[in-house]
Amino acid sequence: MFHLHTDVSVDVPxxxxxxxxxxxxxxxxxxxxQICVDVFITSQTYVDIASVSVIPRxxxxxxxxxxxFSTLSDTAKLCNDLRWNITRPQGFEAVMRVRCSQGIQVQxxxxxxxxxxPTDVDLPGFDCDKSILITLKHDDKLQDGSECxxxxxxxxxxxxxQRRIRVTNLSLPCSNMLSNLFRSADLDTQFACFLKQGI
Structure with missing residues (x-):
């Protein structure tokens, strides 16, 4: 599993x-x-967060x-969040691409x-608090015992x-047995996936 993007093609309430x-x-x-925007909302009245959140998203x-917002109880949290937002490990002007074996594609x-x-994701800013969820689609027969x-x-x-590239590789065995799939499934990742899709 690689925070939260909603595709406009999905029916949004x-x-x-x-x-x-x-x-x-x-x-x-x-x-x-390549400008990344973080928004701090400290209003005590109504704010149209659905409209404002489009920019950070x-x-x-x-x-x-x-x-x-209360100046007595929330000032320390605001200062801490602002400090962490500026000092945390982060990168800029990023482009990400995920490739898969034949028979599998990014959905x-x-x-x-x-x-x-369609193939690249542009990240004007990313940091250690962000994650990207990628769902895959199986569209061809995979050989039992081979690897994806x-x-x-x-x-x-x-x-x-400094301009850098980070490459992460993963190879997994293919199996026709459903019991192997359930035995190897990561339930925490599955739950996070369903939760992010629901949000």
Missing amino acids: KLLQPADKTLKTMASELAEY TTGGQVYYYSP EYYGNFCKRI AFQCALLYTTVYG
Whole structure:
């Protein structure tokens, strides 16, 4: 399992859809220029978070929401969140691609990112608190006893301006026995997957 992206093709309840399309256009422009936006909301009145959250969701950022904000009890948390947001390990201008063996393909990505082309995920900013969920689709017969290979390549810029690539490879055995699938399944990952898809 690799935070939270919702594809516009998925039916989103009307309450969760942004009311203002201007912010969506702005978010796409910010992502195009590799600008990551984090939003801190400390309002005591109503805020249209569905509209505002489009910008962090598209640019790889995050929404910090303190409701109702109290200067007595929430100031320390706000300062701590702001400090961590600036000092945590992070990268910029990232592009990620996932490749699979023949017979398997990437079905969907979930997380905070911008996706301009089907094969790549653009991450203007990413950090150690973010994750990307990738669902795979089995579309061809796989040989029992063979292995399926997966590769995730992430090209990014460090805070020191160095351009780096991180490649993660995974090889898993194929099996026709359903009991092997259940025995090897990671329940925590499955639960996180269903939860993120539901959100």
